[in-house]
Amino acid sequence: MEKLKLVVVGNGMVGHRYIEELVDSGLSKNYQIIVFCEEPRVAYDRVHLSSYFSHHTASELSLVKDGYYEANGIQVYIGERITHINRKAKRLYSDAGRELDYEKLVLATGSYPWVPPIKGNQSKDSFVYRTIEDLKEIENCAKRSKSGAVVGGGLLGLEAAGALKALGVETHVIEFAPVLMAEQLDQQGGLQLRRKIEKIGVKVHTSKNTLEVLTEGDTARNTMVFADGSKLEVDFVVYSTGIRPQDKIAKEAELDIASRGGIAINDNCQTNDPDIYAIGECASWNERFYGLVAPGYKMAQVACAHLLGKNQRFEGADMSAKLKLLGVNVGSIGDANGKSEDCKSYVYQNDDEEVYKRLIVSKDGRELLGAVLVGDTSDYGNLLQLYLNKIALPEHPDSLILPSHAGGEKPQMGADALPDTAVICSCFDVTKGDISQAVADGFTSVAQIKSHTKAGTGCGGCLPLIGQVLNAELEKSGITVNNHICEHFDYSRQELFHLVRVGEITTFEQMIKRHGRGYGCEVCKPAIGSILASCWGEHVLAPQHVSLQDTNDNFLGNMQKDGTYSVIPRMAGGEVTAKALGVLAQVAEDYKLYTKITGAQRVGLFGAQKDDLPTIWGRLTDAGFETGHAYAKALRMAKTCVGSTWCRFGVQDSVGLGSRLENRYKGIRTPHKMKFGVSGCTRECAEAQGKDIGIIATDAGWNLFVGGNGGMKPRHGDLLASDLDEATLIRYIDCFMMFYIRTADKLQRTSVWLENLDGGVDYLRKVIVDDQLGINQQLLSTIEELIANYHCEWTTTISTPASLDRFAHFINSDQRDDNVQFVSEREQHRPARFDEKFPSPKGDILHVELEYEA
């Protein structure tokens, strides 16, 4: 049977979601699906468009898994636009000259930025903010500019302003109305937002009507001329003055168009031609089009359900939103401007903390009609549920927005209060009932719920709520989630850490006697050894700890596949003197060590026999080297670029900072190894965003990224704070280190830890920057003690002759391990393979990979 031809025009966020719906419902098997994608790449996450500037790869924003379309037999024409629809012949025409017949047609053409018709809006210094290509152009222009202005102080305008700021140009926002974000905020909220934005250095100009942009100026390339006679010189202008539905080809094909624009659709998302659907920002339902992604996703679902013959309807959408603009948290729910009849308001304003919150409630005080949140959106999730589900408000509605120090206990709505129909994740339309079902089906962690239901994988704003629902469900069904580290302790690493600290426990024996059972194992022994070291900073080789350590910690070197060890001295920040390098070279020569630059910007010597280690290190420490902790779960290094002292692009001294940081934190035992990176400018040559702690210089100071990772599962760090001076930067890193040490799971890198942290980097910021838990003083004093306790483990070991006996290979002989043999290769040598040592017999059972410093 010939398959019916279904053509989707537009491969944006909604067009792609529609295809996913087709695939998930099995419909992709009945239809031959063809997609026209005008942009030069398949669908990407436009909502997070701005992160292109911080992450810089288009592929990271992609919404389409590699091979997804191919695997599902979907034909995509990339970079091809449909120019004309012939409805009578049911035929499409593309700008590449293609002609194609369709049986069903879906228009998902999105919208386009509307630019006001002012003189000069076409100049080469004029831009819009909608696609990755737009961003590339803006970035290029910013490189040769000192200043830029965004026309439009709405949601997208402020988003664009944030991007300009990040690009390092002086940033202006020009708004026609007297306040910012007039659509989502009331006047006070807009003012609060303005104060916060101005504080970070963005210049805000309200009540300004731009008449013209002249392509000349004294201090910049262009001059903006305003109706009040004032002028502003800037190098370039980004227009963010609203969007218009992309309905051109529909209009030409004489489909019904709504009076304010947009392709008119019914509740099934059909146009007046029953074989043509329209979804997303190009569609208008009830004379209204939606500039957010969630309503578009809902339309995609409805249109797919309609093809299946199911009765689902689009019934309008809620436009509430929680955003982060220029680092400011902003939330808007329902009737934010209090325009409903007879409504009343509760307002909380705190100028110290720059927080403004307002509730708009019905006259009888029972129903929430709207809310504005600026500076603190932690109440957003709860308020939205109260609003959407029309849940009766508590007696004193203001208690919902008052801070905890106001005394009154915040009424906990609790996940239990929500009906099963409550939509928890509006991006993917996942209800509380769906999550309950998933829990009943055995998905019992937030990560599992995310991958099973997709909830929380869109904007992520609902993650805390997912956690609440999950916990409530788990509690109800009596499931306890076991995070015990092993069979000997019924505790997580975090709980063990607490027990050690609070009980002032100093040995494994005390610990297992008091809180565990049995003998212990290869999991709990090193874990507790590391906790003891992080808590009390004792020498890892103190006799009472020797039996707890992995061989690497025990012999202060990384064991290699043949039982030899690596020798890696610290070269803080990647610096090493010629003289020290000479000593290193001589040692390598004398002990016949294989020599390589490791991935951590330092020199590694490989193939050292255990009994040589003390003399090798004796010579190295005499020359001023210290241990590099390449064997330890601790800070390895701070990778640096050359920085402003030498590099002509650098704006700060990255090597100096990297070296100071490395020396500050060296030796402190952490749940897993840690790597730092420090870049001297935004070119990011140190690849700091792929490190546990990444620091990037700005003109004004340092930006601090946390939770990055290379390795098996690369992850870019999240920006924790920007433009910090060195003292503040160090204070934040101090707190970060200790908070990670205290709360992470065993062998959990910061990237995974951060992803599992409820509330993610926003929560972390509250802890570290705002000291919300009130523990920072404690964190700082603990880390000061650990830093003060530092000593080079090799120096200590060598100066304790009794501890050197253990380095002999045999307890009863001076001989060496004759199984350690080398074969020469590329002018050095490597461990001999089994078949090279024993030419005839069977080969290895298994290859053991060399453990580099990766």
Added chain:
Amino acid sequence: MSFVSVCHIDKIFPGTGVCALIKGKQVALFRPSDNAEVFALDNMDPFAKSNVLSRGLICEHNKQLWIASPLKKQRFNLETGDCLEDQSVSIKSYPVKITDGTVAVSL
């Protein structure tokens, strides 16, 4: 059965292992606690074919004691030499005798 004396038990720190050279063979000796109890196994990790087991961590699973290889963490039973991860693999274990603090092994 002839036992070869190796060393005094105090030379083996409780909770750790050492390697002994006995008649040209590498034997790993383990002392799980401060009791006078020592186990002897081949020192060679049969997976990596490297002489490293004496440098592993002593651990308890299923109420028995094992040594976890320092390379890839496969575990070998201290009494029998059987591998927990792969039953087709086992290493040799040897009888140990302790007299007046002297540890002796029979190959």
